[in-house]
Amino acid sequence: MKPEEYTQRKETLAGWPVTIVSYRLGTTYHVTVENNDPGAWVVKAQGSTKQDAEHKAITEATGLLAKIKQSPPPNRCTSVPGF
Amino acid sequence: MAMATTTATNSDVLVTTEWVQNHLNDAKIRLVEVDEDKKAYSEGHAPNAVGWAWDSQLCDTQLRDIVPQAKLEQLLGESGIANDTTIILYGDNNNWFAAWAFWQLKIYGHQDVRLMDGGRKKWIAEGRELVTDAPAVKATTYKAQRPDFSIRAYLPDVQQAVKAKAAQLVDVRSPQEYSGEILAPPGLPETCQRGGHIPSAKSIPWGKACNEDGTFKSANELQQLYGGQGIDGTKPVIAYCRIGERSSHTWFVLKYLLGYQTVRNYDGSWTEWGNLVAAPIEKP
Numbered sequence: 001m002k003p004e005e006y007t008q009r010k011e012t013l014a015g016w017p018v019t020i021v022s023y024r025l026g027t028t029y030h031v032t033v034e035n036n037d038p039g040a041w042v043v044k045a046q047g048s049t050k051q052d053a054e055h056k057a058i059t060e061a062t063g064l065l066a067k068i069k070q071s072p073p074p075n076r077c078t079s080v081p082g083f
Numbered sequence: 084m085a086m087a088t089t090t091a092t093n094s095d096v097l098v099t100t101e102w103v104q105n106h107l108n109d110a111k112i113r114l115v116e117v118d119e120d121k122k123a124y125s126e127g128h129a130p131n132a133v134g135w136a137w138d139s140q141l142c143d144t145q146l147r148d149i150v151p152q153a154k155l156e157q158l159l160g161e162s163g164i165a166n167d168t169t170i171i172l173y174g175d176n177n178n179w180f181a182a183w184a185f186w187q188l189k190i191y192g193h194q195d196v197r198l199m200d201g202g203r204k205k206w207i208a209e210g211r212e213l214v215t216d217a218p219a220v221k222a223t224t225y226k227a228q229r230p231d232f233s234i235r236a237y238l239p240d241v242q243q244a245v246k247a248k249a250a251q252l253v254d255v256r257s258p259q260e261y262s263g264e265i266l267a268p269p270g271l272p273e274t275c276q277r278g279g280h281i282p283s284a285k286s287i288p289w290g291k292a293c294n295e296d297g298t299f300k301s302a303n304e305l306q307q308l309y310g311g312q313g314i315d316g317t318k319p320v321i322a323y324c325r326i327g328e329r330s331s332h333t334w335f336v337l338k339y340l341l342g343y344q345t346v347r348n349y350d351g352s353w354t355e356w357g358n359l360v361a362a363p364i365e366k367p
Binding site for chain 2: 002003004006008016021025035037040041043044061065
């Protein structure tokens with residue numbers, strides 16, 4: 001199988017710049033949300049439509065990235081329970 | 084064998100996706116995919132590529148260490164790799180763990196290892212074929228060289244670099260990790276107690292060495308990037324990141340694309356330094 005309908009675009013999710021990559025492999029759409037810096041994948045999702053796969057990926061990535069901003073400042077002791 | 088032209092200087096260690104496409108059935112070549120996402124290989128990989136798991140097959144699973152020699156020999160043997168096989172590595176995240184594998188294979192003296200420029204993402208972006216079946220492989224007996232740790236930096240080497248300016252340090256993490264604003268790349272687990280960077284380290288994020296499509300920038304651009312920060316190869320260099328895979332990527336650039344003589348990868352990286360009691364940390 002060859003990947004088709006490859007697209008890539010930049011967006012901001014929860015304040016973090018990301019790249020959203022999608023392509024179709026057979027009947028399945030694959031979507032990856034990558035952080036722009038350092039350039040690692042954050043979330044991957046699949047769906048029967050591009051919209052479905054993107055919705056899943058963006059929803060999960062937004063939730064995950066939102067937690068980063070809510071972390072305590074790193075100059076505090078990070079070994080306390082609950083961090 | 085004839086190599087495809089690349090934008091980088093050392094085509095002995097870098098091949099294009101097109102070159103790989105044209106050598107998929109070459110018996111002297113073993114294509115290996117090494118991803119951060121361990122599901123990626125099973126979702127589809129280049130034909131005849133075997134898959135290696137970075138966190139179980141390319142490390143010591145008991146100690147925090149690189150893969151032991153006997154385990155590497157077994158992995159390569161099971162992958163149908165002989166000592167004279169050309170190994171082509173590629174993977175996700177712009178070849179982070181492919182570069183990590185490259186570095187380890189060089190520690191154990193494999194002669195002919197190369198990266199596929201642009202990695203998995205470029206292969207997919209170009210609409211090249213993906214298969215889900217693992218290739219049938221005829222096992223070999225592989226004998227590794229004695230490990231060459233001159234390309235690896237341990238904690239004392241880094242401490243000496245800080246104390247005596249014995250080497251230049253390059254922090255290849257994102258600017259926000261370098262500054263201590265965040266403890267890990269967005270979306271990845273936080274694995275250290277403190278944020279910031281090792282004193283005197285220059286911030287040159289690994290991704291600056293890449294073009295938009297994931298391929299490496301030209302030699303001139305790379306020289307400007309690193310030379311502009313004083314990393315010009317006249318002094319020993321130690322690259323680090325969080326766990327050593329991004330810094331393998333930069334190590335590859337400095338050692339093989341720019342030809343710097345003394346470059347080491349500090350795989351302990353920030354997960355070691357940022358957890359040390361009383362280790363000095365710079366934080367702007």
